[in-house]
């Protein structure tokens with residue numbers, strides 16, 4: 001039996017533009033087990049974001065299989081993939097992508113309401129999570145009134161709002177100064193452990209990679225242990 005939270009097998013991704021063919025991913029094999037927090041490293045342009053988008057069911061691979069929580073995402077309709085993403089996966093980007101016209105609280109409620117969670121329960125869960133990152137008192141503020149670190153904290157708890165099994169993050173603190181990045185990253189790790197998730201996190205920062213369970217590196221289109 002394979003109880004991986006996320007399994008990628010034989011993942012290939014080729015981008016074609018005109019005569020040009022770019023083989024970015026050339027047969028990625030990867031398993032993420034419950035409780036693991038794995039750093040994804042590699043030079044710029046190596047394919048980390050491409051891989052995270054494929055693992056997050058935001059893009060389809062040219063070939064290969066993505067299995068999330070034991071459910072294979074191949075041959076599923078867009079609707080089914082969206083359902084699987086909403087229930088199993090959380091995504092954090094380098095830039096917060098919060099909805100500017102909504103408050104912090106509403107930003108954390110939105111994905112829950114899309115998933116059909118009743119409003120009162122969505123509000124309660126959002127407040128619980130905002131409180132965990134010290135933002136309960138700022139719940140009514142719009143993103144523009146929050147600092148960069150606070151905005152990113154809201155983006156992180158928004159990704160956790162639906163209780164995903166796996167968190168995928170692409171340079172989640174890459175846009176913050178070193179000290180704030182360090183603090184926010186510590187809170188992210190704490191939340192991931194507290195919520196019992198596993199995570200795959202792309203980073204260029206070796207100090208952050210060292211705080212995770214293990215590191216994998218993109219090398220010539222494949223993942224190798226580091």
Ligand SMILES: Nc1ncnc2c1ncn2[C@@H]1O[C@H](COP(=O)(O)OP(=O)(O)OP(=O)(O)O)[C@@H](O)[C@H]1O
Pocket residue numbers: 015016017022024042043044045046047048049050051
């Ligand atoms: N939609 C696309 N069409 C064509 N080429 C693409 C597309 N998306 C990504 N690429 C190319 O694929 C390669 C990998 O890009 P990707 O963003 O995955 O790298 P990365 O490792 O995340 O880089 P960085 O660390 O700079 O964020 C790059 O050469 C990029 O130009």
